[in-house]
Amino acid sequence: MATGTKPFPTMHPVAGFKLGTTSAGIKTVGRKDLVVMALAPDSTVAAVFTQNAFCAAPVLVSRQHLSTHTPRYLLINTGNANAGTGEQGLLDAQRSCDSLAELQGVSAQQVLPFSTGVIGEPMPMQTLLTALPAAVEALDENAWVDAAEGILTTDTRAKGASLQYRPNAASAELITITGISKGSGMIKPNMATMLGFVATDAEIDAELLHHALQRVVNKSFNRITVDSDTSTNDSLVLVATGASGITIDECNFEQFVTQLEQVFIELAQAIIRDGEGATKFVAVEVDGALDSAEALKVAYTVAESPLVKTALAASDANWGRILAAVGRAGVENLDVSRVSVSLNQVLIVEAGGRAASYTEAAGEQAMAAEDISIHISLNRGTVEETVWTTDLTYEYVRINAEYRT
Amino acid sequence: MATGTKPFPTMHPVAGFKLGTTSAGIKTVGRKDLVVMALAPDSTVAAVFTQNAFCAAPVLVSRQHLSTHTPRYLLINTGNANAGTGEQGLLDAQRSCDSLAELQGVSAQQVLPFSTGVIGEPMPMQTLLTALPAAVEALDENAWVDAAEGILTTDTRAKGASLQYRPNAASAELITITGISKGSGMIKPNMATMLGFVATDAEIDAELLHHALQRVVNKSFNRITVDSDTSTNDSLVLVATGASGITIDECNFEQFVTQLEQVFIELAQAIIRDGEGATKFVAVEVDGALDSAEALKVAYTVAESPLVKTALAASDANWGRILAAVGRAGVENLDVSRVSVSLNQVLIVEAGGRAASYTEAAGEQAMAAEDISIHISLNRGTVEETVWTTDLTYEYVRINAEYRT
Numbered sequence: 001m002a003t004g005t006k007p008f009p010t011m012h013p014v015a016g017f018k019l020g021t022t023s024a025g026i027k028t029v030g031r032k033d034l035v036v037m038a039l040a041p042d043s044t045v046a047a048v049f050t051q052n053a054f055c056a057a058p059v060l061v062s063r064q065h066l067s068t069h070t071p072r073y074l075l076i077n078t079g080n081a082n083a084g085t086g087e088q089g090l091l092d093a094q095r096s097c098d099s100l101a102e103l104q105g106v107s108a109q110q111v112l113p114f115s116t117g118v119i120g121e122p123m124p125m126q127t128l129l130t131a132l133p134a135a136v137e138a139l140d141e142n143a144w145v146d147a148a149e150g151i152l153t154t155d156t157r158a159k160g161a162s163l164q165y166r167p168n169a170a171s172a173e174l175i176t177i178t179g180i181s182k183g184s185g186m187i188k189p190n191m192a193t194m195l196g197f198v199a200t201d202a203e204i205d206a207e208l209l210h211h212a213l214q215r216v217v218n219k220s221f222n223r224i225t226v227d228s229d230t231s232t233n234d235s236l237v238l239v240a241t242g243a244s245g246i247t248i249d250e251c252n253f254e255q256f257v258t259q260l261e262q263v264f265i266e267l268a269q270a271i272i273r274d275g276e277g278a279t280k281f282v283a284v285e286v287d288g289a290l291d292s293a294e295a296l297k298v299a300y301t302v303a304e305s306p307l308v309k310t311a312l313a314a315s316d317a318n319w320g321r322i323l324a325a326v327g328r329a330g331v332e333n334l335d336v337s338r339v340s341v342s343l344n345q346v347l348i349v350e351a352g353g354r355a356a357s358y359t360e361a362a363g364e365q366a367m368a369a370e371d372i373s374i375h376i377s378l379n380r381g382t383v384e385e386t387v388w389t390t391d392l393t394y395e396y397v398r399i400n401a402e403y404r405t
Numbered sequence: 406m407a408t409g410t411k412p413f414p415t416m417h418p419v420a421g422f423k424l425g426t427t428s429a430g431i432k433t434v435g436r437k438d439l440v441v442m443a444l445a446p447d448s449t450v451a452a453v454f455t456q457n458a459f460c461a462a463p464v465l466v467s468r469q470h471l472s473t474h475t476p477r478y479l480l481i482n483t484g485n486a487n488a489g490t491g492e493q494g495l496l497d498a499q500r501s502c503d504s505l506a507e508l509q510g511v512s513a514q515q516v517l518p519f520s521t522g523v524i525g526e527p528m529p530m531q532t533l534l535t536a537l538p539a540a541v542e543a544l545d546e547n548a549w550v551d552a553a554e555g556i557l558t559t560d561t562r563a564k565g566a567s568l569q570y571r572p573n574a575a576s577a578e579l580i581t582i583t584g585i586s587k588g589s590g591m592i593k594p595n596m597a598t599m600l601g602f603v604a605t606d607a608e609i610d611a612e613l614l615h616h617a618l619q620r621v622v623n624k625s626f627n628r629i630t631v632d633s634d635t636s637t638n639d640s641l642v643l644v645a646t647g648a649s650g651i652t653i654d655e656c657n658f659e660q661f662v663t664q665l666e667q668v669f670i671e672l673a674q675a676i677i678r679d680g681e682g683a684t685k686f687v688a689v690e691v692d693g694a695l696d697s698a699e700a701l702k703v704a705y706t707v708a709e710s711p712l713v714k715t716a717l718a719a720s721d722a723n724w725g726r727i728l729a730a731v732g733r734a735g736v737e738n739l740d741v742s743r744v745s746v747s748l749n750q751v752l753i754v755e756a757g758g759r760a761a762s763y764t765e766a767a768g769e770q771a772m773a774a775e776d777i778s779i780h781i782s783l784n785r786g787t788v789e790e791t792v793w794t795t796d797l798t799y800e801y802v803r804i805n806a807e808y809r810t
Contacts, residue, residue, distance in 0.1 A: 053739040054732030084725050086758030119725025120759055227711040230733040306632040314806035320489050320524025327459030328635040334458040353491030354525055394799050401719035
């Protein structure tokens, strides 16, 4: 199951950024599961990783390589997360970098490894290494769709976003931003999603690029939750090849961030729309908060409440469960008599109780939609925040009960 | 579904404490749904209530009455929670106290009201009030079983615990402690469970009784979670009638607390065993923590992880999900290489990775049990904490998707 029927977008190639995908057979024979990405020599790179203390071996290796070198290659496999694999996992992640580096004549520190899939199984290294030359052979600027498919696990569809914009109205030059993401369960990223790779041909120095990444991640991948579980492998990489020749500086930075945010939100929302067992796409919007922290506390408590999520699955406008979740979110001195709640524009709660104008029929009609917005007004401040989530269905339980079998 | 097959225990009557139950027809005609409890005149009472900001009208009224008077009657209805009902809800809760007080010749402030059931529906007051005399008529010290049935909602069975102990080896005198509880969803009590009523014939002053209640609640009802949702109506009342003539003082207080804790743990665990859709009873034990707060953080994060809970439902020893939950629990400077995990005595993780001795067969065998203990050692301190929870099944989703229909 998944929500929304938007077709896969046109993926504009990014000059200076190539992708090569092959089927190594890491978990399933014949499935695309190994992707190499090649960055033009002068690219800048920014990345964010999971904050889970049990982060996977490739996350540790990527962090270390990034701290001393600018990457030339990204190496991604699906089917095996290389997480919970101890010392051997680190050696394996290192060895995959060594092999690709040797093939391409760069140093191993210029390769960043990424893995996603089952936790706790040893990585089938021979299978992975044997397939490397085929992935390299396939490197091409026009190969985004194959790569988007090559990084999936329980996802039911590939996720991509791409746009071009004209930074200067007086000129014909365009900046391209194109990216892919994956993930549909164990999703509550904390600084990154399961996996995301975004490239632009803008020229931007590493510090400014990192600043841009932080800004947009906090409004996209860090605002989604399927099941409140943060993965051990979450990684998100943003590459700027500079091939367009257009430089991002303080004058056009905000414009760049706005465009970048659009791509990031599209990629993050695509993960929610493909959430495990999802039949609803739900935006939980909180306004009138004193600060961002309390707005997010309320939004996440509602978005992660199993009782709210099962009511959503049943299209049941059970607003009592929404109120109960708001009430336990830990907002200090919350005046419940000022709280109001709307479901897709239908006012269901005002002054802390059922709205006088509310009818079950109106609530049912609002809940029948596939896209639901739960709008909560705390009416005590001016800050607002939005998080996106899914409903909780039988299908979620089935997928996660059967994942390893 | 529910776990465990222990028969309903023998309920020793508590001298000075009577219970009367009837079928008012508040939600379902013919179902026991109205309970009155009568306390001997010199009883002492301690109570704890939900910390949900949206607490129900009867919780507000009970708190207020307790602050000025010692209760003589408890009035409990199921079928309607009288929560999210605004000003009218308060008036209704007050009116039910007035009516019982008038019937029994006490002041309305000597009655505490309790409600459980659907949130947000107006209380059918005429139905409730009409049935009051029948409940009063039924008052009897031997009527614990009827009362245990009369407070249920989605519970599949009544929950009771009862014991007698001899406070002084040299004497034949006994102290009795008997209690009932209800709840199987929206369960993460914070200071109390959905509903619990425990009485003893010990004589104990109100302050010491309250102290005892705090001690045992923190080791029982405040250590369980079905779905992380804290109810708006959680209330727990402990009554000491003094009818045994045995006084609890500083000398025999610890002994009393030990016995009381046994009754409380049994009642709290009964809620978990009857958790919505539960097929497993799961103890999450964390030791080697620096303090209680971090032990509980880890225990709750594991106990509430949808991915851990669905793996439990499938009897899948998916220890990677347990590690991932430990890793995101927010323990500062956690050295993952010191973490070990056992499932029912089978060591599955040591030094942060799969234990050398571990086999899938051993893991499968451990997970096949109905009672599962997940034991997590952080190996950084000496504090340990345990919480109890259930698995997450299709049945949980079905019950909560269909609750109002």
